[in-house]
Amino acid sequence: MPELPEVEVVRRGLVTHLTGATLRDVDVLHPRTGRRYPGGSAALAQALEGATITAINRRGKYLWCVLESESTDLTTSAVPVLLIHLGMSGQIIIDDGTASLRPHCRMRAHISGGRSVSFVDQRTFGYLTIDRLIWDPRTERWIPSLAQHIAPDPLEEGFDMEVTVRELRRHRVPLKSALLNQEIISGVGNIYADEALWAARLHGARLTSGLSYAQLTTVLTEVQAVMRRALAVGGTSFDALYVNTAGEPGYFARSLHSYGKAGEPCDRCGTPLVSIVLGGRSHTYCPSCQKLPVRTR
């Protein structure tokens, strides 16, 4: 499940292999992959034909390739980008172009040197589309218009801890749900939300409005810390659905303390971890280290 660290690992792979690359013989092979592009997958493939990638950037789980195009479709004053969201099973694989089409391959294009780039996505929650860059005054950088609604992510330069804490407190929702809300903080998914809550010793059901500035700052600091550690080892490959651009898994799964460990002893106190459903998503926590405050009345 690609969250911020996994998407960043993919971005770094693309920087190495796609910077300066021109897309040729573009095929978009599934209708859902191009569903966000007006005209759909066939029109998307046509628009991408001959486009050259000049830079690859990211905010949260949103990834985009800045394009220069020989196609008039893309020539306007605004800078066009290929926006990529990996959804929950998206992979981008660079190979030597001789391999046969991979299972669940949703887009394939040839690039220079006889190589090819494939977008593989088993569950089709991911998508590709073409968007335009707009200026984001909050962080003083260019972002795709379709990423306008998401907040800065905890590892980007313009991330403001105090603003995010205030935004968390403005909502009256379970802390776990707030961490997953990309409009409050972007890039966090179920794995790193559970891990940060475990590290901060906070129960995910606690309401954001009832938590102190110090507690919220702690959990955000833990989000940053766990993501940096995961990034350092190539991300989390909990199942076969996440790999880097070379098709290799990351190694952070072995460092997880709570996600996917219901019933196993807590690494701090030995109490068996418990799993509940919160906002429609599983939340695994230690009932001893991450207590809910006792309700009076």
Add this chain to the structure above:
DNA sequence: CCAGAGACCTGAAGGC
């Protein structure tokens, strides 16, 4: 405006 629920999708895993 805001919170919560449902829809989307596919393969793995569990139950009978």
Add this chain to the structure above:
DNA sequence: TGCCTTCAGGTCTCTG
């Protein structure tokens, strides 16, 4: 053995 149900996840859309 085989069929059926349930579950997992991120984001968008709808409802109250």
